[in-house]
Amino acid sequence: TQVGSPSGAPAEPPRRGLGHVAPRHDVEGFVGSFMRELNYGQGVSLTRSSLNDRYLALARTVRHHLQSRWMAALAQQADDQAKTVCYLSAEFLLGRQLDNAILASDLDDVVEEGLGQLGLSLSTLRAQEIEPGLGNGGLGRLAACFIDSLATMSVPCVGYGIRYEYGIFRQSFEDGWQREDTDPWLALGNPWEFPHPEHAVTVNFGGTTEHYEDEDGATRTRWLPDWDVQGVPYNYMVPGFRNGRVNTLRLWSAKATRGFNLNSFNAGDYVDAVRAETFAEKISMVLYPEDSTPQGKELRLQQQYFFVACSVHNFINQVLPSDFDLHKLPDRVIFQLNDTHPVIAVPELMRVLVDEKGFDWDEAWTITQQCFAYTCHTLLPEALEEWSIELMGRLLPRHLEIIRRIDEEFRAEVAAAFPGDEAMPRRMAIVGDHTVRMAHLATVAGSKVNGVAELHSQLLRDKVLPDFSALWPEKFTNVTNGVTPRRFLRLANRNLSSLITEAIGPGWVTDLDRLRELEPFADDPAFRERFREVKRLNKATLARTLQSRNGIEMPTTGIVDIMVKRLHEYKRQTLKVLHIVSLYEGVVSGRLAVEDVTPRVFAFGAKAAPGYAMAKQIIGLINAVGATVNADPRLDGRLTVVFPPNYDVTLAEKLIPAADLSEQISLAGKEASGTGNMKLALNGALTIGTDDGANIEIRRLVGDENFFLFGLLEPQVEELLAKGYDPASYAAADPRLTSALDLIASGAFTGGDASVFSGLVDNLLHHDRFLALADFSAYMEAQDRVDAAYADPEGWTRSAVLNVARCGFFSSDRAMREYIDKIWHAQPVVTSL
Numbered sequence: 001t002q003v004g005s006p007s008g009a010p011a012e013p014p015r016r017g018l019g020h021v022a023p024r025h026d027v028e029g030f031v032g033s034f035m036r037e038l039n040y041g042q043g044v045s046l047t048r049s050s051l052n053d054r055y056l057a058l059a060r061t062v063r064h065h066l067q068s069r070w071m072a073a074l075a076q077q078a079d080d081q082a083k084t085v086c087y088l089s090a091e092f093l094l095g096r097q098l099d100n101a102i103l104a105s106d107l108d109d110v111v112e113e114g115l116g117q118l119g120l121s122l123s124t125l126r127a128q129e130i131e132p133g134l135g136n137g138g139l140g141r142l143a144a145c146f147i148d149s150l151a152t153m154s155v156p157c158v159g160y161g162i163r164y165e166y167g168i169f170r171q172s173f174e175d176g177w178q179r180e181d182t183d184p185w186l187a188l189g190n191p192w193e194f195p196h197p198e199h200a201v202t203v204n205f206g207g208t209t210e211h212y213e214d215e216d217g218a219t220r221t222r223w224l225p226d227w228d229v230q231g232v233p234y235n236y237m238v239p240g241f242r243n244g245r246v247n248t249l250r251l252w253s254a255k256a257t258r259g260f261n262l263n264s265f266n267a268g269d270y271v272d273a274v275r276a277e278t279f280a281e282k283i284s285m286v287l288y289p290e291d292s293t294p295q296g297k298e299l300r301l302q303q304q305y306f307f308v309a310c311s312v313h314n315f316i317n318q319v320l321p322s323d324f325d326l327h328k329l330p331d332r333v334i335f336q337l338n339d340t341h342p343v344i345a346v347p348e349l350m351r352v353l354v355d356e357k358g359f360d361w362d363e364a365w366t367i368t369q370q371c372f373a374y375t376c377h378t379l380l381p382e383a384l385e386e387w388s389i390e391l392m393g394r395l396l397p398r399h400l401e402i403i404r405r406i407d408e409e410f411r412a413e414v415a416a417a418f419p420g421d422e423a424m425p426r427r428m429a430i431v432g433d434h435t436v437r438m439a440h441l442a443t444v445a446g447s448k449v450n451g452v453a454e455l456h457s458q459l460l461r462d463k464v465l466p467d468f469s470a471l472w473p474e475k476f477t478n479v480t481n482g483v484t485p486r487r488f489l490r491l492a493n494r495n496l497s498s499l500i501t502e503a504i505g506p507g508w509v510t511d512l513d514r515l516r517e518l519e520p521f522a523d524d525p526a527f528r529e530r531f532r533e534v535k536r537l538n539k540a541t542l543a544r545t546l547q548s549r550n551g552i553e554m555p556t557t558g559i560v561d562i563m564v565k566r567l568h569e570y571k572r573q574t575l576k577v578l579h580i581v582s583l584y585e586g587v588v589s590g591r592l593a594v595e596d597v598t599p600r601v602f603a604f605g606a607k608a609a610p611g612y613a614m615a616k617q618i619i620g621l622i623n624a625v626g627a628t629v630n631a632d633p634r635l636d637g638r639l640t641v642v643f644p645p646n647y648d649v650t651l652a653e654k655l656i657p658a659a660d661l662s663e664q665i666s667l668a669g670k671e672a673s674g675t676g677n678m679k680l681a682l683n684g685a686l687t688i689g690t691d692d693g694a695n696i697e698i699r700r701l702v703g704d705e706n707f708f709l710f711g712l713l714e715p716q717v718e719e720l721l722a723k724g725y726d727p728a729s730y731a732a733a734d735p736r737l738t739s740a741l742d743l744i745a746s747g748a749f750t751g752g753d754a755s756v757f758s759g760l761v762d763n764l765l766h767h768d769r770f771l772a773l774a775d776f777s778a779y780m781e782a783q784d785r786v787d788a789a790y791a792d793p794e795g796w797t798r799s800a801v802l803n804v805a806r807c808g809f810f811s812s813d814r815a816m817r818e819y820i821d822k823i824w825h826a827q828p829v830v831t832s833l
Ligand code: 6GP
Pocket: 137, 138, 139, 140, 142, 291, 292, 293, 339, 377, 378, 383, 452, 481, 671, 672, 673, 674, 675, 693
């Protein structure tokens, strides 16, 4: 057997036990190691060191503990010949690494005490870490939760993605309008990655293909590309929770195959000298700031093929032993396609098997179909990626040929299964008139296709891919999303974690169903009082964070009402704004007595895709309404809008534990799952939500009486749209809605300038694609129920405790078990600590 080095490639035969020295797990060992990192890693003395020096030294000291397990895990994985989950994802939204590494290696006390002896504070150093923003939202964060769970469950997994030099843009507000700046997250050094340039992979693009006869007289194809780049792997450690397991996340960075042009340089043409480098490196330069709506950009297809080609090559040629029999590939790997972004891996594996490894087409196709599975994360038709045939042919001519052959054979299969139905093969085609439909390719190639919550999986079968589910009903399945309890409860909410552990012991961290044992405590007044104390502390922490991060004043009394997610019309931040405007309008018009208004803090966090004009308008509106409402003395400080810019994982970890109320108000049938809804419920927030995505499952588990349901159901939405939706009639029917819209349209929030939001109001009155006005009255009524419930602190706390106790199902550990059972059939490996 061969032993993989962390880069995946074997160096020399193993001599087990001689490979590494384990670091000491005590304060003295920690202090010595920290000082060595500071002195000899950073080259500074403690007294002369900067904050960044100290942070880097701390991170490197902590990482020793993971590295030592990482090496052992990789050696063992090669020995075990275990099946590996290769999670292919264009996004991994990791969040900060330091605290998770300390937690995973059980170093909390050692680090606190060690730093204390040196006169340093952990909280100051941890604030120095810049989070890697390598994802847009839910899809990328889910990938990060999944790899955390797989490591914690000792399942061999490699996450494969892109090391974007600039992650999701930095958001700031200028006069309330979103401004985007680059995110130079690598500028101060990144102690969490390990580059392995010696294992760079060459990735080809463009050119043509040619047919030739091999020695056996068979016709084969070769690709004659006309340009290439290199993919350099950067490895990240993915530690399991105190189980000795460390998996790998391998992110690829693009580099020019040849260095700069010395002749041009010597001739003084510096721009030309670096042209090739710039051209190559742009591929991994920046994360597309899109969420759910891809732009048909050539660079995006380059990015997708780039990381997927590197990953397939790495697994087959560098991770597997060199004598591995590729006929057995399905025993050793499953490539999980995180939405359509990595689907070009399907023709790539075919190309590798047929063109490079000499397999017959049919044999290769049988293997390929067993090696892939596809998860869909959306229902918006505009988010199902299609690539123009012209672009695909120009960039990846061999892949287009392969896709065409897969498509032809598939259409023949459909025609045979449904004789006489000519429309069906056309509807199901992978290659349409002008485009290649990546979701169809993924469905044809995947051994399984899954949605991410029950309703989503059902709509995927019934509405998005109905023909496919008629052809292959057994291919379709559901795995409801989950979130990692390590980051989003144990680390983000230490106060609640301690309270839970005190009540039921520490086992819940890796077995979240055990939160059920908290149920009886919901009826214990003393426990409820401590639970409220936890919320109070978390609100105070949030208020301090907002103050120091953005100079924002946040009251700490009243309902903390939180809506955090990407800005999108289907998520309906506008509905939330209409609620706020209506309360405000009620008070200033005298319809509501101010003392009858329940004090609330409305907290938003949301980035809008830079090209999404309406989303940016909505951000402007939230800020304009906030500025007016917060400053109006007639409200007596009862309503406060806070909208800290640049919502990211780090901020989420502060907002979520402080929440009383979780806003999950998407139009029914549009939110595939949601995962923020799970994090908030697990942290003791009650949900006000529609019958959509995972809300449905949350409500079923926590009980109707502990959830504020409102709004149209998915079939009612369909019905209303079919018979013709007239938003203006809804506005006319509810005077509160008329007044709220009038107030916005009047310029009351824009210093009298009525033009600023006239487009937004017009759009609501005349289009309102996501039926915000149709759900307004029901939403207001549900908010009245919220106020009434909050007036009874004991009842509210009881509900909050029950939300925590009953949401253990939403652990990503459970989601991973389901993927393993239904889709991957991988096994955990035994890891010795
Ligand atoms: C998101 C879905 O919008 C969200 O509902 C879900 O919880 C999350 O994926 C994880 O499954 N989808 C995306 O972020 C996306 O880009 C193409 O979909």
